[in-house]
Amino acid sequence: MILLLGGTGYIGEAFYTELRRRSLPFQNLTRAEVDYTKFRELVPFLGRTKPSFVVNCAGYTGKPNVDACELNRAETLLGNTVLAQTIAQACDMMQIPWGHVSSGCIYSGAKIVENGLVRIEADLTKPDVAELIERQPTCVQGFKETDEPNFSFRKPPCSFYSASKALGEEVLAGFDRLFVWRLRIPFDEFDGPRNYLSKIQRYSKVYDNVNSISHRGEFARACLDLWDRRAPFGVYNVTNPGWTTTRKVVERIREILRLQRDFEFWKSDEEFYRIAAKTPRSNCVLDATKLLSTGVRMRPVEEALDEALRRW
Ligand SMILES: NC(=O)c1ccc[n+]([C@@H]2O[C@H](COP(=O)([O-])OP(=O)(O)OC[C@H]3O[C@@H](n4cnc5c(N)ncnc54)[C@H](OP(=O)(O)O)[C@@H]3O)[C@@H](O)[C@H]2O)c1
Secondary structure (H helix, E strand, O other), X not given: OEEEEOOXXXXXXXXXXXXXXXXXXXXXXXXXXXXXXXXXXXXXXXXXXXXXXXXXXXXXOOOOOOHHHHHOHHHHHHHHHHHHHHHHHHHHHHOOOEEEEEXXXXXXXXXXXXXXXXXXEOOOOOHHHHHHHHHOHHHEEOEOOOOOOOOEOOEOOOOHHHHHHHHHHHHHOOOOOEEEEEEOOEEOOOOOOXXXXXXXXXXXXXXXXXXXXXXXXXXXXXXXXXXXXXXXXXXXXXXXXXOEEHHHHHHHHHHHOOOOOOOOEOOOHHHHHHHOOOOOOOOEOEOOHHHHHOOOOOOOHHHHHHHHHHOO
């Protein structure tokens, strides 16, 4: 039996659907049934039910968005850092392998290759960097799993949410027999308040930036595939290979959904942060090579985006 934690959430729902599709025996445990955030409740539960694998999709993301994490700091740390450590200790003690949903938001920017030199550029909206990317898109390389997070408590400025996720990964570093699955900006074909493609259509003004993104269903499939194939444990960037910009996504939305309306963009980062956002947002590119090298497939980002919009 596979134990699913956080299966009532947006990402957990995708694991729930995928586990059902695979006809795998699983239990979707909620905090209301057993408070799995408490070590003293989780350990006896694991002892009684003896799952072969645990999937942790539970965490605190802030509602309506990550700005709420700045105000609810204790809950953010409990949900993203302490809970990760609690599950790690419980699974380690009971010798149960598990997977943890982390986030790519612990990075900002990308690696830029220019004149044969590679450098980390944290802000891809800087005019000279944006111009280089426009002229030569191949200059963009994603962060690898071995790269240090650069949007964390150790590397401010950052958001409290991102920092709590980076710290969540840090507390897991000493444990083995676990996957850390990094998700980035989930989207799919189902309109809803958490879907990136819906959010873009609902914003009064859109924030342009460069990002890797993850198709939600494909993310859950890829994570379970890693376990199914008995791929080596460790950290994996689980994003659709490649990257996109908000402007490109808007173009595809307008074309495929045949939307007549014009989209207005924030003129600059300065305007966006002055008016629309309280805490810094992570925008970043991740390298999915390690995931693909295990034989797990994720469609290139353009293909996954277009297909989601065609099935909208
Ligand atoms: N959505 C995104 O854009 C995104 C992007 C990257 C990474 N992630 C990560 O993916 C994981 C799941 O995110 P999500 O978007 O699915 O979140 P969500 O919709 O808010 O669901 C999270 C689930 O976690 C459980 N939970 C346990 N402790 C909690 C707490 N202190 N506060 C709130 N919920 C708690 C709840 O389930 P029960 O109470 O029913 O047990 C809840 O349904 C998180 O670790 C998040 O950091 C999300």
